[in-house]
Amino acid sequence: MQVAPSILSADFGILGDEVKAICDGGCDLVHVDVMDGHFVPNLTIGPVVVEAVAKASTKPLDVHLMVENNTFFVNLFAPLKPKYISFHLEEEKHPHRLIQHIRSLGISPAIVLNPHSRVEDLEYIINDLDMVLLMSVNPGFGGQKFIPSVIEKAARLKELIIQKNASALIEVDGGVNDKNIHALKNAGVDVVVAGSYVYNSEDYAGKIRSLQI
Numbered sequence: 687m688q689v690a691p692s693i694l695s696a697d698f699g700i701l702g703d704e705v706k707a708i709c710d711g712g713c714d715l716v717h718v719d720v721m722d723g724h725f726v727p728n729l730t731i732g733p734v735v736v737e738a739v740a741k742a743s744t745k746p747l748d749v750h751l752m753v754e755n756n757t758f759f760v761n762l763f764a765p766l767k768p769k770y771i772s773f774h775l776e777e778e779k780h781p782h783r784l785i786q787h788i789r790s791l792g793i794s795p796a797i798v799l800n801p802h803s804r805v806e807d808l809e810y811i812i813n814d815l816d817m818v819l820l821m822s823v824n825p826g827f828g829g830q831k832f833i834p835s836v837i838e839k840a841a842r843l844k845e846l847i848i849q850k851n852a853s854a855l856i857e858v859d860g861g862v863n864d865k866n867i868h869a870l871k872n873a874g875v876d877v878v879v880a881g882s883y884v885y886n887s888e889d890y891a892g893k894i895r896s897l898q899i
Contacts, residue, residue, distance in 0.1 A: 687867065687870075687871055687875070687876070687877070687878060687897060687898050687899050688714035688715060688876060688877040688878070688898075689712075689713050689714055689715075689877075689878055689880060689894050689897045689898055690713065690714060690715035690716065690717040690748045690857070690877055690878070690879045690880075691708045691713050691716065691717060691879075691880055691881065691884040691885065691890070691894065692717040692718075692719055692859070692879050692880065692881035693705060693716060693717065693718060693719075693739060693881075694717075694719045694730065694881050695881035695882045695884070695885035695886065696885050697885075701735070701738065701739065701742070702738060702739075702741075702742040703742075704885070705739050705742040705743050706742050706743075706744075707890050708745075708884065708890055708894065709742075709743055709744045709745045710891070711884075711890040711891035711893075711894050712891055712894050712895065712898070713745055713894050714745065714877070714898075715745055715746050715747070715748040715769065715770075715877070716739065716743045716745050716746070716747050716748065717748045717750060717859070717879045717881075718731070718736055718739060718747055718748065718749045718750065718768070719731075719750050719752065720732075720736075720749060720750065720751050720752065720753060720759060720763070721752045721753065721825075722752070722753040722754060722755075722759070724753070724754045725752050725753050725754050725774065725777055725825075726752045726825050732762075733762050733763055733765075733766065736749070736763060736766055737766055740766045740767075740768075746768065746769035746770075747766065747768035747769060747770075748768065748769060748770045748772075748857075748877075748879075749763050749766075749768040749770065749771045749772070750772050750798065750819065750859070750879075751763075751771065751772065751773045751774070751798075752774060752798075752825050753773075753777070754777060756773040756774075756777060756778050756784055757784060757787065759773075760773070760784065760787065760788055760791070764788075764791045764793060767792070767793070768793060769793070769794055770793065770794045770795075770796045770816065770817055771788050771793050771794075771795065771796065772795075772796035772797060772798045772817065772819045772857075773796075773797065773798065774797075774798045774799075774800065774825075775797050775798065775799060775803060775807060775808070776800055776803060781797065781811060782811055782814065785797075785811065785814045785815065786814070789814075794816035794817065795814070795815055795816055795817075796815060796816060796817035796818065796819055796854075796857070797811070797815055797818055797819070798818075798819040798820075798821060798825075798859075799818065799819070799820055799821065799839075800821050800824070800825060801821055801822070801823070801824060801833050801835070801836070805839060805842045805843045805846055806846075808843075808846065809846065809850070812846060812847060812850050812852045812854055813850055813851075813852045815852070815854040816853070816854060816855065817854055817855040817856070817857055817877070818843060818854050818855070818856055818857065819857040819858070819859055819879075820836050820839055820840055820843065820856065820857070820858050820859070821836075821859055821860055822836040822858050822859060822860040822861055822862065823859070823860030823861050825860075830860055830861055831861050832860060832861025832862065832863070832866055833860070833861070834866075836858060836860075837866075837869050837870060837873045838873075840856055840858060840870065840873040840874055840875050841873040841874060843856055843874070844856060844873065844874030847874075855876040855877055856874055856875045856876050856877070857875070857876065857877035857878070857879065858870055858875050858877075858878050858879065859878075859879035860879070862878045862879065862880045862883060862897065863880070863883045863897075864883075864896045864897065867896070867897050867899055868899065871899055878897055880893070880894075880897060883897075
């Protein structure tokens with residue numbers, strides 16, 4: 687299991703140190719939540735801050751867009767060369783076109799599904815994706831409780847990936863901890879995002895290791 691701590695839960699007063707701490711603690715990716723105050727009722731960070739994160743990080747960035755006007759934000763963050771850029775299927779009229787655009791920039795494209803969104807809507811684009819991010823909370827704020835139905839949803843997504851002979855990874859974001867990590871692993875999840883679980887502890891490395899099963 688790969689672990690991508692979300693800097694949304696970090697202390698932004700010492701953000702560079704917080705990013706270095708999770709990298710030194712053995713994380714696999716650094717998860718960056720970008721919110722525009724429109725698609726979700728919260729406003730987070732822009733490219734200037736993410737550029738600082740990229741400089742502090744020794745691990746690849748995993749940029750999760752929770753925005754309207756996805757193409758604008760993709761172009762805004764692409765120069766920072768994250769490993770992944772994910773966008774919400776609910777907010778994109780032409781997902782296949784945007785997937786191709788992200789890949790043309792040398793970045794791995796990923797799609798995000800909100801808790802209510804259907805796995806079946808990915809049937810005809812799953813082979814074009816490098817990752818699918820399943821939200822296990824409602825997007826917009828850290829520290830929410832895990833929605834258990836995502837475990838069944840991940841298992842159904844895994845079936846679709848196998849059926850289509852696709853290679854997309856499955857990522858889950860929201861309320862992940864050592865109590866649900868085994869169920870997520872058994873459902874076929876490859877990557878987990880953990881914000882408050884890691885950053886609200888005194889031992890970042892220990893928390894990260896507890897999820898790398």
